[in-house]
Amino acid sequence: MRTQAALAALALCGTLVLTACNGDDEAGAPGALASPSAGASVTGAASPSAPASPSSAPSKKPTPPATSSASPAGTKKPPAPGSTCDHKMPISPDEVAVHRYTPEGGVHSLIVKHGNWGCAAPGKDAAPFDTVGKETFLNIAEDAKITALTPIVASPVSKPITLQQLIDWLIAHPNQGRVFRYHLDSTGVIDWMDQQYTS
Template identity: 40%
Template structure:
């Protein structure tokens, strides 16, 4: 009697334990499967090329993408027209000079007129001394112009005309001389007194000199012109 009751209670207890075990297994299986049901595959991004065109009725019209402005190539960017060539510069001819006292193109063949006189040259003939207080001496000279030389000459003569003139020379003037006053064909500085001594020893030589005047009107620079 007592044994039967124990067996019934044991069977009941086993049944309860089995039910609890089955319930736990079902709960474990559901929990394991639940994440799989939540994980959903993301929809792939829609390809703009395959996307369906916008519905015209929606009012939104798709505008085509603007094409970038074409960049000109280096070949087309370069100007094709070449700059005009500059005209060749023709050197200006220099006026003829008198080498060694030789005449230029404007030489005279007859006695020159005052309009033809050389403006800064004359022929010297004599020197007149003045009182020392003046600080000057007088040059006795004649104006003229260069004559035309012959084929066999190195230069033309200095042709004078008109009357003799007197021009004051400052005794402190800068003076240069060449042959025959000094033994040189190059202009050599000399003193005024040396010039006076030579001219007094060789009067009326007619040597040609180039001159410059100062503010007082007297000659302050006197340079002999070499004539071959």
């Protein structure tokens, strides 16, 4: 009887243990199911964000068109009326401003400066002759053909003068820089000169 009672007790304990184990499995089953669903929810939440990352990058906006009030780059303003003079004219090859006379070296020499024509001031009839560089010497022939006008002669029209007349005027009126067009002969001496009107 004792043996049967012990066996019955063991069987009862085994039944209780199995019941308790099944109860734990059933109780843990929802937890086990909840764990993947939680993971799925995290994965589901992260899943939409992956394709959204490119859209989160800043997109380039189209450059707005230039308004009519904006002037295009590099556009030059139209020149003012009467300002078409070219300030970059080359040095004149056959014109000089005559400043003085010298007989040094036993020859007739004119002290001159080369230059180019500037721009006439408003209301002026002629442009100025802008000299450049240093004074130089030009020999002139005794019989050079010379024409002059005001103020060397009292005439607005060119008149022939002698070399001596030019010399006398240069001595009396030094450094006035009257402009002459000239020509050199084969020896490099002036053989004719023509005064240019400079107002």
